[in-house]
Amino acid sequence: MKKKIAKQLVKNVSELRRDPVSGDWVVIATGRAKRPNTFAQGHQHDPAYESKENCPFENPQVSGNDKPILVFDHKAREMGKLSQDWFVQVIPNRFPAFAGPSVKRYVKHVGPYTVLEGRGSHEVVIMREHTKNISSFSSLEARAVIYAYMARFNILSLRPNVRYVSIFHNFGKEAGASLYHPHSQIMAIPVVPPDVARSLAGSQRYFQEKSKCVHCEMIAWEKKDNQRIVFENEHFIAICPFVSRAAFEIRIFPKKHESSFKDMGDEEIGKCADALRITLGKLEKALANPDYNFFIHTSPINIESLESHFYPHYHWHIEILPKTAIWAGFELGTGIEISTIKPENAAKFLRKFNVS
Ligand SMILES: [Zn+2]
Ligand SMILES: [Zn+2]
Structure with a gap:
């Protein structure tokens, strides 16, 4: 024992x-x-959070967003301009964490601290359907998402003073997604x-x-x-x-x-x-x-x-x-x-x- x-x-x-x-x-x-x-x-489940009713991504431009930087249809074909058939669109974030030209690094020193202006960009990759996330996409639909990520990654990488391009996707309130509608974000930032x-x-x-x-x-x-x-x-x-x-x-x-x-x-x-x-x-x-x-x-x-x-x-x-x-x-x-x-x-x- x-x-x-x-x-x-x-x-x-x-x-x-x-x-x-x-x-x-x-x-x-x-x-x-x-x-x-x-x-x-x-x-x-949070019905107010998940509701389609006031969702700004149902029709992003009608909700006051800029016209898209990039659009794909559900067959992963890049569309010259926005039409009813859009499946993935990339827009500038209306409330960006990083924005403005980054021709030089705007650094200053405050006491013992270093301060760098948040120059760069912040974009949103919006999926078409409110209740259909990447897990339910067809092969071609998912491909449109990766195309969008990569096209923006390649463009943003060429901008001066961009040190990193962060691509991420938050799903659900617990994961910090302010909106339920499926979307990813792409940030070009001035630090590693x-x-x-x-x-x-x-x-x-x-x-x-x-x-x-x-x-x-x-x-x-x-x-x-x-x-x-x-x-x-x-x-x-x-x-x-x-x-x-x-x-x-x-x-x-x-x-x-x-x-x-x-x-x-x-x-x-x-x-x-x-x-x-x-x-x-x-x-x-x-x-x-x-x-x-x-x-x-x-x-x-x-x-x-x-x-x-x-x-x-x-x-x-x-x-x-x-x-x-x-x-x-x-x-x-x-x-x-x-x-x-x-x-x-x-x-x-x-x-x-x-x-x-
Ligand atoms: Zn929506
Ligand atoms: Zn390796």
């Missing part, structure tokens, strides 16, 4: 896993393990984001030590280990990362080593669109339509110094984070996130759900 109690006392309740790229530790709290289906809480800077430094360190891309190494190991793959096609692979920061986190990597999002060909764009819509579809079915964020991580840009050529060690990818937990005191105070399901079990659960 005594022996049994002693054994229970030393039972592992959690394990810490370290990300070789960011250097961050996460906690996989297996001792608090829940069954995969207990994460399927779906999002909290800290998260990206740390990952660049981490992947460079690995490259210097081993002369290999850490991401390519991780992908090769995931294929061999075969426990955390959610979906794969010819050009892309979706996995629940070994070092997941949240339950059901998913990353989608191009199989071909590329540091920047900018260089995809037509075929790859199609496969990327499929990987994204199918992965989101699995997540939606598995977790009963959860709120989520996804974003693209790619190498920074510095057109003045052609800096984007300086990151051969980086490997662009998409990160999907469903809202399965909130940051509380431990996470905020330590920067260590706790995930309550093993990524191996999350991936196994996601694989069960078929999306065509």
Whole structure:
């Protein structure tokens, strides 16, 4: 009896896993393990938030938005001008976080602080239907979204003093989407984001030590280990990362080593669109339509110094984070996130759900 109690006392309740790229530790709290289906809480229905009635994206221009910068129809064909057949349109954000010409860097110093004017741009990629998000798109419809991202990414990258182009999609109130209507955002900003800077430094360190891309190494190991793959096609692979920061986190990597999002060909764009819509579809079915964020991580840009050529060690990818937990005191105070399901079990659960 005594022996049994002693054994229970030393039972592992959690394990810490370290990300070789960011250097961050996460906690996989297996001792608090829940069954995969207990994460399927779906999002909290809020009729006023979800209502189509006052939605400004039903008819963006009638709601006072500028005419679109770019329009695609549902067959992913670029349209010369806006018509009734639009499926995806890109407009300038009416309430931008970054705006104005960026011909030079507007820096000043205030006491011990550095202040940089928020020059850059902030655009919105609006999907046509109020209740149809990327997970329910056809292959061509999803392709229109990736085309829109990439076309804007390539244009904004050429602007002076843009250091990073951030592409992200918030879905649901819990994920911080102010509007329910499906939309993504694209921001061109004058600094390299800290998260990206740390990952660049981490992947460079690995490259210097081993002369290999850490991401390519991780992908090769995931294929061999075969426990955390959610979906794969010819050009892309979706996995629940070994070092997941949240339950059901998913990353989608191009199989071909590329540091920047900018260089995809037509075929790859199609496969990327499929990987994204199918992965989101699995997540939606598995977790009963959860709120989520996804974003693209790619190498920074510095057109003045052609800096984007300086990151051969980086490997662009998409990160999907469903809202399965909130940051509380431990996470905020330590920067260590706790995930309550093993990524191996999350991936196994996601694989069960078929999306065509
Ligand atoms: Zn709407
Ligand atoms: Zn790579």
